[in-house]
Amino acid sequence: MTIKKFVVGCFDDENILFPAVKKVRKAGYKIHDVYTPFPLHGLDKELGMRDTSLHTVGFIYALTGLTTALGFISWILTKDWVQNYGGKPHFSLAAWIPIMFELTVLFSGVGMTLTFCYLCQLAPFVKKHHFHPRATDDQFVMVIECTSNTNVQEAENFLAAAGAKEVNVQMAETGWWLGRYDMNKKLFDNTTETVTA
Amino acid sequence: MIKQQFEAPAKYKKWTYGLLAVGLVAFLAGFFFLGLSKDEHDQTRFWAGLLQNSLYFLMICNACMFFICINILGHSSWQTTFRRIPEAIAAVVPVFAVVSMLVFIAIVVGDQHHIYHWLDKDAVASDKILSWKKGFLNPTFFFVWTVITLVVWILVGRKIKQLSLRADEGEITGEEARQYIWNNTVWAGIFIVFFALTTGSTIPWLWLMSIDAHWYSTMYSWYTFMSSFVGGLALIALFVIFLKNQGYLEHTTSEQLHDIGKYIFAFSIFWAYLWFSQFMLIWYANIPEETIYFKPRLQGVYKGIFWFNFIVNFIAPILILMTRGSKRNYAIMTFMAMALVLGHWLDFYQMVMPGAMGDHFSLGWYEWGMLAFFSGMLMFFTGRALAKAPLVPKYHPYLKESLIHHT
Numbered sequence: 001m002t003i004k005k006f007v008v009g010c011f012d013d014e015n016i017l018f019p020a021v022k023k024v025r026k027a028g029y030k031i032h033d034v035y036t037p038f039p040l041h042g043l044d045k046e047l048g049m050r051d052t053s054l055h056t057v058g059f060i061y062a063l064t065g066l067t068t069a070l071g072f073i074s075w076i077l078t079k080d081w082v083q084n085y086g087g088k089p090h091f092s093l094a095a096w097i098p099i100m101f102e103l104t105v106l107f108s109g110v111g112m113t114l115t116f117c118y119l120c121q122l123a124p125f126v127k128k129h130h131f132h133p134r135a136t137d138d139q140f141v142m143v144i145e146c147t148s149n150t151n152v153q154e155a156e157n158f159l160a161a162a163g164a165k166e167v168n169v170q171m172a173e174t175g176w177w178l179g180r181y182d183m184n185k186k187l188f189d190n191t192t193e194t195v196t197a
Numbered sequence: 198m199i200k201q202q203f204e205a206p207a208k209y210k211k212w213t214y215g216l217l218a219v220g221l222v223a224f225l226a227g228f229f230f231l232g233l234s235k236d237e238h239d240q241t242r243f244w245a246g247l248l249q250n251s252l253y254f255l256m257i258c259n260a261c262m263f264f265i266c267i268n269i270l271g272h273s274s275w276q277t278t279f280r281r282i283p284e285a286i287a288a289v290v291p292v293f294a295v296v297s298m299l300v301f302i303a304i305v306v307g308d309q310h311h312i313y314h315w316l317d318k319d320a321v322a323s324d325k326i327l328s329w330k331k332g333f334l335n336p337t338f339f340f341v342w343t344v345i346t347l348v349v350w351i352l353v354g355r356k357i358k359q360l361s362l363r364a365d366e367g368e369i370t371g372e373e374a375r376q377y378i379w380n381n382t383v384w385a386g387i388f389i390v391f392f393a394l395t396t397g398s399t400i401p402w403l404w405l406m407s408i409d410a411h412w413y414s415t416m417y418s419w420y421t422f423m424s425s426f427v428g429g430l431a432l433i434a435l436f437v438i439f440l441k442n443q444g445y446l447e448h449t450t451s452e453q454l455h456d457i458g459k460y461i462f463a464f465s466i467f468w469a470y471l472w473f474s475q476f477m478l479i480w481y482a483n484i485p486e487e488t489i490y491f492k493p494r495l496q497g498v499y500k501g502i503f504w505f506n507f508i509v510n511f512i513a514p515i516l517i518l519m520t521r522g523s524k525r526n527y528a529i530m531t532f533m534a535m536a537l538v539l540g541h542w543l544d545f546y547q548m549v550m551p552g553a554m555g556d557h558f559s560l561g562w563y564e565w566g567m568l569a570f571f572s573g574m575l576m577f578f579t580g581r582a583l584a585k586a587p588l589v590p591k592y593h594p595y596l597k598e599s600l601i602h603h604t
Contacts, residue, residue: 041603042603051521055520055521059519086481086483087483094476094477094480094481095477095481097473097477098477
């Protein structure tokens with residue numbers, strides 16, 4: 001649980017946001033994240049993020065599901081509770097393929113969902129700081145993390161010059177916490193040090 | 198400079214004429230040594246080879262028109278930059294339709310009852326199952342429905358192509374664009390409904406399943422359809438990559454290739470799903486009338502081909518095309534598309550041959566020669582169709598969306 005200082009800029013046009021991201025990164029600022037109301041194609045590339053590994057994880061879950069199904073059924077039907085079904089061999093792979101398929105899909109589906117929630121720190125009662133309430137409405141919110149070398153005033157001016165409609169500085173919790181929005185007052189009132197372009 | 202107009206490069210022409218020459222020699226040799234032979238096996242081999250190739254190439258070309266139609270109905274824009282390629286491949290449908298028709302006439306009128314057992318009148322009269330099926334499996338119905346099918350495929354396909362050519366002539370905007378998209382949608386809908394009534398159901402029963410006249414499977418048409426669809430998609434991928442390498446299609450990027458790869462990947466899995474569904478129910482029920490179909494394929498002489506078919510058309514694409522990188526890689530996509538065109542050709546081979554040739558199958562000079570012959574025809578006529586129109590429909594209302602397409 002660390003509290004850090006952030007410079008937050010709100011953009012109202014993605015055509016301004018993209019060049020702004022480029023400029024901000026070029027100037028050497030560390031972008032914490034960009035919050036957008038809808039997915040923006042290519043923004044992840046612009047932010048220099050690597051491709052997700054979620055699909056690799058999905059493949060591993062799928063293989064786990066496949067082996068679980070195969071192992072469990074073959075153990076039951078050839079060792080633990082051997083039965084004769086219509087004269088078929090005890091090890092009848094063809095009959096098991098539907099179940100193997102289902103477990104493959106189930107494991108990869110559920111596993112990927114949970115992994116996704118973990119990576120994005122999403123769970124019931126888990127709360128995270130919102131930098132701007134309108135990030136879920138009509139504003140693209142760019143958040144710059146301040147390090148000890150960052151000149152806050154300069155960063156604010158830089159964002160405003162890059163086209164941000166609203167700029168402010170926030171002290172915010174970076175991690176998640178359980179419970180309620182204790183900072184819920186701040187969520188709507190934190191208009192500290194607003195610079196209007 | 199933007200290269201809009203396709204001109205077949207010398208190498209393409211060389212390959213086309215080379216394949217045609219080899220194929221023609223094989224065809225003539227086949228005709229004289231096999232077709233005119235006194236030996237019934239040789240005769241059957243000749244006609245079955247022609248049947249397999251003409252149907253395979255007809256159906257994969259027609260699947261390209263199906264590809265366009267589903268994209269029109271889905272209002273998808275990503276394929277607009279390269280949609281002239283499936284259109285050009287589909288323009289070969291009339292050629293293969295004529296070839297298939299000639300083969301059908303030769304087989305049915307020439308009474309090749311080793312291929313279509315239901316042509317044998319004495320056998321039908323004394324056979325309970327075949328006389329039940331007489332209303333469906335008889336030369337009159339066969340020809341009437343085949344002709345209707347081919348004519349509608351050709352005419353509706355041509356109409357959709359004409360609509361597409363409209364996008365070369367001039368700006369389509371506003372109300373006109375809406376009308377244009379609506380016209381496309383209506384014709385694509387007509388094509389798809391008819392496609393479902395033909396390739397999706399009756400036509401594979403008539404053309405291919407009736408080779409095993411006693412046997413039937415409700416999965417068969419879907420299986421054949423999917424085989425031809427994956428073959429068609431692989432063909433589109435090959436032509437897109439080829440044209441890209443020649444410096445055409447500068448707006449078609451790895452984004453589009455990625456989506457073609459997704460199509461191939463997904464429908465290879467769907468093909469395997471149908472492959473398995475057909476097999477499993479028959480395996481489970483274990484009724485002799487039904488298992489007879491898998492007897493030569495699974496335990497007889499076709500065993501190798503049967504499993505090879507499954508490996509090439511399912512195991513290979515699912516493992517090779519699984520990652521994002523491989524679907525965007527031109528070399529891997531070329532390799533996989535080649536493998537799938539051949540793989541589904543082999544799939545058609547194992548659909549036709551066990552019923553026609555029994556244990557006396559051969560995969561020798563004649564079969565490969567026929568493959569060369571039909572590939573040559575495909576390349577020749579597709580190349581001609583590609584050269585007829587600009588490669589990008591310049592004024593298509595969805596073109597811009599396709600240019601900025603992003604996966």
